[in-house]
Amino acid sequence: MAERTSSAAAGVSTADSPDAIRNVALVGPSGAGKTTLVEALLVAAGVLPRMGSVTEGSTVCDFDDAEIAQQRSVSLALAPLEHNGIKVNLIDTPGYADFIGELRAGLRAADCAMFVIAANENVDEPTKALWLECARVGMPRAVVITKLDHARANYTNALAGAQQAFGDKVAPLYFPAAEGVVGLLTRTHYEYADGKRSTHAPAEGYADEFVELRGSLIEGIIEESEDETLMERYLGGEEIDQEVLIGDLEKAVARGSFFPVIPVCAGTGIGTCELLEVATRGFPSPPEHQLPEVFTPQGAPRRPLPCDPDGPLLAEVVKTTSDPYVGRVSLVRVFSGTIRPDATVHVSGHFSAFTERHTHADSGPTAGHADHDEDERLGTLSFPLGKQQRPAPAVVAGDICAIGRLSRAETGDALSDKADPLLLRPWTMPDPLLPVAVQPRAKTDEDKLSVGLARLAAEDPTLRIEQNPETHQIVLWCMGEAHAGVVLDALTRRYGVSVDTVELRTPLRETFGGKAKGHGRHVKQSGGHGQYAVCDIEVEPLPEGSGFEFVDKVVGGAVPRQFIGSVEKGIRAQMERGLGADAGYPVVDIRVTLYDGKAHSVDSSDFAFQMAGGLALREAAAATTVNLLEPVDEITVLIPDDLVGSVMSDLSSRRARVVGTDKADEDRTLVRAEIPQVELARYAIDLRSLSHGAGSFTRSFVRYEPMPDAAAARVRRAV
Structure with a gap:
């Protein structure tokens, strides 16, 4: 040296x-x-x-x-x-x-x-x-x-x-x-x-x-x-x-x-x-420098490859950028073999053998891209210098280049010989923990928003796109405010999409606070066949996580056998819609007992008993207390020892229950707590501010719990 x-x-x-x-x-x-x-x-x-x-x-x-x-x-x-x-x-x-x-x-x-x-x-x-x-x-x-x-x-x-x-x-x-x-x-x-x-x-x-x-x-x-x-x-x-x-x-x-x-x-x-x-x-x-572990696309281990220009081709996309005019450009590190323009390579990546699929509460998967395993022809090779691209006739093992027109490969994917596909164990990506709800500013932006988000997700593995089926919101899971700002700016500047950020809605649940009876009567007569169905039910709450039970105690054929399932179907549909106009959250953890009803030999039908079942559930809800349930996450917060008191105090102000602390290393502590999801919306930002960037946390869904009366009242007033 x-x-x-x-x-x-x-x-x-x-x-x-x-x-x-x-x-x-x-x-x-x-x-x-x-x-x-x-x-x-x-x-x-x-x-x-x-x-x-x-x-x-x-x-x-x-x-x-x-x-x-x-x-x-x-x-x-x-x-x-x-x-x-x-x-x-x-x-x-x-x-x-x-x-x-x-x-x-x-x-x-x-x-x-x-x-x-x-x-x-x-x-x-x-x-x-x-x-x-x-x-x-x-x-x-x-x-x-x-x-x-x-x-x-x-x-x-x-x-x-x-x-x-x-x-x-x-x-x-x-x-x-x-x-x-x-x-x-x-x-x-x-x-x-x-x-x-x-x-x-x-x-x-x-x-x-x-x-x-x-x-x-x-x-x-x-x-x-x-x-x-x-x-x-x-x-x-x-x-x-x-x-x-x-x-x-x-x-x-x-x-x-x-x-x-x-x-x-x-x-x-x-x-x-x-x-x-x-x-x-x-x-x-x-x-x-040691090569990352090599596998087949199915996850079977392969022998280590030397960094040899004459060896089997194995390269990895470490960054993806796209431009409305230039198209997609992939920054690729070649680990083995030699890569040449216009060659056909095999693209492997994002396989479930290596990618953990995360589920956030009951809102569906929020991580990972679709698996893919396909051949693609390479475009031009170049050595980038800022926005300049210097053409490369070939790129040997150990070098880094940019590849144009690699339309299927995403960040983290492997490129290998199509006759011998290979895959590298992916590097660990941090979980994005800041949710940002967005909506297109105009109807004309809806299609462009979908395209823009798909391209940004292909470029950035730390960005996760969630289409929440309950709140009907598009949620961008980002690493922090700066990351969210870059994503939103890219949507506007590169893809011409105007979006607004909106308040994040938490997917709540409802359940019965006590036993109640409901009478459902759906009777209509207006020329021709009418509609006639009457059912009587009793509803009682079940322990958290029990789901839904339907019990048939009808005697004497008061409700014909062919319509018992119709009543259950109507009740389930009403549970999905919620119990009232002021909230309308899915209902969970109840037992419904059908014990009586009436039918008409001509006017009764599957549809009529479905309607009667839903009406009976709503009447039962009106006769008792309906509790709101909120999702609760378990979080682990890693912080320096001198900040433990401040972090625990902050968690308490968020309605969290600290369940334990563990010594992580010489000067760091791991705090474990259970906290309502609604209190975590900005925690990624607040913890960084509180700890001056020294703290980090992870989160995972645990269960639903009753929401305190004051918080539930605020939710109902806001609807």
Whole structure:
């Protein structure tokens, strides 16, 4: 990882070998300067002539004008460059918590990461969460401290904060000094002036700092070395050869056990060449990074595949974008084989063997796309750079490309040889927990809304579309307010759909509060055959979850046998419609006993007894109390220990019952509670605010429970 001048090439060629590729995700909090850093690295590599050289004020990483307008990156973007004969695919990931699905997709496509923090900001809880996301997948990382030229920049504090938050394996490889950086291993000062880099020995003023930092770095490298004699030799006063230290450092970084720190100033270019050296020499190539598990489309495991251009084809769609004019474009990571334009491949994905189907209360499935397993012909291959597309004749294992006209594949799908279909175990996607109810602004928008939502769901696995059959609402399950805003903006801007957000309705139930009798009489006579049916029923409540029971106690043929089922059918239909005009929620957990009635030899019919059964149920409801039942979810809230009291107090204000707490890890607690669904509508937003981004929760439906009288009265008044 020795620092030396870049031999940048203006432009990026197709890689011929996986060993000559580095797939690097830029990870860090929103506002840390990831996108600006990508642009600075492209300038350093000669891909761009200068900073800000892309027209219309957008950065090279912007796929979407909405991202510029909102001043935040919300989606993956790919920027390839070449340095010292190595192709580096920079994958810019979002730092905002709402777009963690895009982050995980970026980590899936990458083999290593640059973890970016700003010198003018503290390491907060959301930043720690991003670090843990990388740790969970074993991602090798280097820490990049940016914004050295900011008025409030403090490199020393930023470094200390990173070491405290991420552990003692975080150590500086360089430190900033006088318009440049000093390399601790090479004892060289790299100075940047007028767009050029020069080298000389460090000034005497840095001697004490240099000695202290260099000693800590060498000790950290030696601790990670496979040569057990190095530490003894070093402590004995032996000067360890620089190339030995660099070799051990590169191995430690590649296996993800050591995290070098590089200070970079994107505006002046300071540290960019050094960072490219770390990326090309210290980061692992695709063959060194373990391939995800491989299966057949039916879920049977297959042997691991090597990252070999001559091996079986296996690639994965890590991002999907669509445009009304360009059509669908898929960002694809090739794990094995070589992909070529106009080839026919097999598309596999979204299979129930790997995708859990979620059901929210009784409203139906709210997760997953339709299974598919089909062949498709590829369109053109290209290497994207922002909105530019550079044609690619072929793409080998380990590389990333964009594919046009891949109309059936969605994010997370696998592409393989049609004669030997394969599937990768999908990466874990977080559950969207913020429901947003929408409706088209005009009748003419209904069809366009359906098309737009289907396309957005194909692009974004963290977006779930629910057509609630009870409330008749279209509900978008999003990761948070920012995610919802991006979805709604895309509907309007890309698909021309005007929608309004409306209050979310909770699917309630009704049940009887006590025993009651009902008399149903449906008699009409108006020329020809009339309608005649009379039935008497008794209704009593059953325990929660019992459902519906129908008991026939008619004697003497008061209700003919052929019409007993008609009465039951009419009662069931009335239960679906509800018991009154003021509410009209489905009725559950009752036993209905038919004990008497009357019939007419000519005018009685199936329809007449259905009507009489429904009328009898309504009369019985009028004679007793009807209780509203609300759905209750079980939630688990993961929070730092010092916020347990605040979170439990907030839950109590939401009518929750805390059922237990468990120690999750060293400084986190898991709070388990049961809470009415109506109280969870904005909990994803409120918990994030309460915990400053440090809390998370999961939810699952448990049962229906009686709603308190005051809350039930408010519901009935609102109808």
